[in-house]
Amino acid sequence: MKFCGNCAAPLGNRCSQCGFENPAQFKFCGECGKALRSVPATGPLPAGLKRSLHDIRIASEDTVADVPVDGERKTVTALFADIKGSMELMEGLDPEQARAIVDPALHLMIDSVRRYGGYIAQSTGDGVFALFGAPIAYEDHARRALYAALRMQQENRAYSARLRAAGSPPIEIRIGVNTGEVVVRSIRIGDQHTEYSSIGHSTSLAARMQALAPTGSIAIAEATQRLAAGYFEVKPLGLTRVKGVSEPINVYEVIGLGPLRTRLQISAQRGLSRFVGRHHEMEQLRRALTLAHEGRGQIVAVMAEAGVGKSRLFHEFKLLSQSECVVMEGFSVSYGRASPYLPLIELFKR
Numbered sequence: 001m002k003f004c005g006n007c008a009a010p011l012g013n014r015c016s017q018c019g020f021e022n023p024a025q026f027k028f029c030g031e032c033g034k035a036l037r038s039v040p041a042t043g044p045l046p047a048g049l050k051r052s053l054h055d056i057r058i059a060s061e062d063t064v065a066d067v068p069v070d071g072e073r074k075t076v077t078a079l080f081a082d083i084k085g086s087m088e089l090m091e092g093l094d095p096e097q098a099r100a101i102v103d104p105a106l107h108l109m110i111d112s113v114r115r116y117g118g119y120i121a122q123s124t125g126d127g128v129f130a131l132f133g134a135p136i137a138y139e140d141h142a143r144r145a146l147y148a149a150l151r152m153q154q155e156n157r158a159y160s161a162r163l164r165a166a167g168s169p170p171i172e173i174r175i176g177v178n179t180g181e182v183v184v185r186s187i188r189i190g191d192q193h194t195e196y197s198s199i200g201h202s203t204s205l206a207a208r209m210q211a212l213a214p215t216g217s218i219a220i221a222e223a224t225q226r227l228a229a230g231y232f233e234v235k236p237l238g239l240t241r242v243k244g245v246s247e248p249i250n251v252y253e254v255i256g257l258g259p260l261r262t263r264l265q266i267s268a269q270r271g272l273s274r275f276v277g278r279h280h281e282m283e284q285l286r287r288a289l290t291l292a293h294e295g296r297g298q299i300v301a302v303m304a305e306a307g308v309g310k311s312r313l314f315h316e317f318k319l320l321s322q323s324e325c326v327v328m329e330g331f332s333v334s335y336g337r338a339s340p341y342l343p344l345i346e347l348f349k350r
């Protein structure tokens with residue numbers, strides 16, 4: 001295979017010694033035995049893109065080398081955020097005054113996007129257009145976009161409260177999000193500037209969601225809603241006619257975080273398959289618990305390839321042992337690299 005079936009990242013694994021094209025999972029070259037780099041290399045990036053990718057390093061340090069650039073088909077989540085009525089707001093204000101009010105709002109939008117590994121494709125002066133899932137592929141791009149959107153609204157509410165206290169009118173943001181297949185590509189605009197952006201119906205629909213979002217809210221179309229189900233609390237806004245779309249579509253408003261945090265919790269809600277095997281691992285966990293009960297605290301780490309059942313093992317162990325002890329849980333998340341204490345914060349909050 002040339003591309004990942006999960007996130008569409010290219011899976012090249014060429015040996016630097018003999019040039020042999022190895023399957024993605026190979027650690028050593030099948031032709032000459034040389035150790036292979038785990039991150040596949042791709043062609044050089046245009047200067048402008050390299051610079052802006054550098055800016056989002058926090059969330060993506062180890063994947064920057066892996067960024068494809070030209071005309072690539074991908075599933076991404078697009079986010080449009082815009083200050084409502086910015087023209088009316090600026091009417092009668094000196095440009096410097098307008099800037100002092102608008103810029104902090106713009107910055108909090110940009111910061112929120114970066115925090116969750118998104119890419120600012122465009123900043124319009126009173127809003128942003130951001131991509132999640134490109135140029136850097138993330139499996140959870142829809143969730144990242146919605147976390148960023150929620151953070152924007154939350155930060156903006158705090159900012160508006162400060163504005164009000166200072167006697168200025170508050171700023172309100174409308175956000176639209178949609179997920180779908182697009183072609184992402186970079187367009188060279190002069191020598192200094194390269195724009196990297198997506199084209200496709202789903203991106204235009206994200207912009208439409210923003211236009212119809214109630215003030216201060218986040219509107220999403222169905223594709224994003226399906227991916228976000230369980231992780232976020234949403235309110236249906238009903239079937240809506242959207243300019244440029246022949247049939248009315250279902251629109252939802254994102255209200256806040258939902259009760260579920262992990263993939264396993266989502267599948268548990270749909271009903272888990274019968275738990276099989278894992279007697280040995282279960283026995284090890286029980287033994288550690290017995291020792292802990294005797295006053296000798298234990299730490300158990302479970303390591304395995306993706307999807308082989310680590311979370312499920314813990315889930316089953318919890319079911320067996322939670323009547324005997326207090327269970328506290330914390331999670332780390334893929335977009336949480338900017339806040340290393342996230343698992344602890346979550347644990348304390350619970």
Ligand SMILES: Nc1ncnc2c1ncn2[C@@H]1O[C@H](COP(=O)(O)OP(=O)(O)OP(=O)(O)O)[C@@H](O)[C@H]1O
Nearest residue numbers: 264267273274275276305306307308309310311312
């Ligand atoms: N022993 C088992 N018996 C039955 N089903 C299982 C077992 N182990 C795992 N599964 C099922 O396989 C799926 C993947 O398991 P799980 O989510 O625990 O994997 P994971 O190792 O935590 O994956 P990831 O690395 O993506 O976090 C789940 O639907 C889970 O219910």
Ligand SMILES: [Mg+2]
Nearest residue numbers: 264310311312
């Ligand atoms: Mg897991």
